[in-house]
Amino acid sequence: MKSCFTQYILCIGAGYVGGPTMAMIAHKCPQYRVTIVDINPERIAQWNSDRLPIYEPGLDEIVKAARGRNLFFSTDIEKGIQESDIIFVSVNTPTKTFGVGAGMAADLQYWEKTARQILESATSDKIIVEKSTLPVRTARAMERILFSTHNGVRFEVLSNPEFLAEGTAIQDLERPDRVLIGSRQTESGLKARSALAEIYANWVPQERILTTDIWSSELSKLVANAFLAQRISSINAIAALCEKTEADVSQVAKAVGMDPRIGPKFLNASVGFGGSCFKKDILNLVYICRYYGLNEVAKYWESVIEINEYQKSHFLITMLNAMFNTLAGKRIALFGFAFKADTGDTRESPAIYIAARLIEEQADLVITDPKALANAKADLKGIEGKVQFVEDPYEAATGSHAIAIMTEWRQFRELDYERIYRSMAKPAFIFDGRNIVDHSKLYRLGFNVYPIGKPALTHL
Ligand code: NAD
């Protein structure tokens, strides 16, 4: 029965992208019926419960308003495919861990399984939308699978990469800088492109809906992430130079970023970028460049990751050097474990690396984070060492020799550091991996302060 809805939309993959993206479509377009399916029944049960599987500001409200009205979460993938006109595929595309391309190429097994399942279950024509981030020319592989039998069902594959950032996903979806749609330049390709553009036109201004050929769209997504990560590695590389020359990286970033050709955003020096995508997408880009014999181009992009690895290890070495070259038995409080603020996601978080190295140094760790403690526990499972997880940052700091700020949570800026200083072992150290606290004030309170890319302020 398709009576009250003008369009049936399916999304395969109920993750950080599939959930919020589809919730926004359902929220903006009550005339469509939107269903999200996943192979993971636990995840679907969470989406159907009061406690959603991901934390994202503003997400609860729109999910709870649309759920059961025109937004549905289900494990019945076959039925979802049969009923739908448009299918978004938003499954994970992690870095391959085995075989050819291990550690570099995208693992497309989930993607391919989806293509086969669509082929198996579909009984009417469909538009298939690549929402996952994929290597350039993946649509060709998808087409080959979908066109491999002659059952009369026709498919049109589009590329529609997602540019949302975690923590701001809802505002990014509500007011996107652009929506990118890549299609074949055939009559049916252009028709499918219009059908997809029509969905977004319900709330996105026409001039922000950008259409391209399919390969340019696929590649643009990898390039956007590579450029963003490159800016962070660039400023982090300069931060290391600032530390040697007593320049201040924030002032350098400000001076440089005031040039409108450069711009001020994404120039915050840090302990390193994390998140599920920057590293994997650059590795993927590097792999593709090598595949096409572009070794110098591959090397150029690889250096963005190398600087990020350097940055994390440099942070750890700074801690070790500052604390008299021994961390054994010292209590160290990690403020934050999420890869960035306003998310519970810890994938590729620099905190995982720092925690593992501190444990190796036989430090006693105490980790606090407003939203990421469950993921932190899972990330450190199996690592032998003394680790505690506490919700209250004051409790975490009590008795600690050092605090290391890993995540730029607003809460950490607003703490009573005088109280914290009093509760700590002396000399008390603070390593600000995000440059978010007032360093001079903390120094005046008695802390030995180690920011990123600025002179350390120490009493020693
Ligand atoms: P995720 O791991 O959170 O979610 C993927 C979901 O797909 C999982 O729930 C998994 O169970 C499900 N899945 C896997 N195979 C399936 C199958 N055959 N059938 C049904 N469900 C299946 O991943 P994510 O963070 O949402 O990322 C998805 C894609 O979007 C990736 O390609 C990623 O690069 C891209 N992306 C992510 C972000 C982000 O902020 N996380 C932003 C832009 C793009």
Ligand code: UGA
């Ligand atoms: C990033 C991109 O910003 C999105 O456009 C893209 O859709 C997404 O990846 C993806 O493809 O998955 P996300 O990883 O969620 O989004 O978050 P970002 O805000 O980009 O932050 C990534 C990392 O860089 C975080 O660890 C953050 O703390 C760090 N960062 C960011 C810095 O260290 N300095 C900065 O100036 C900015």
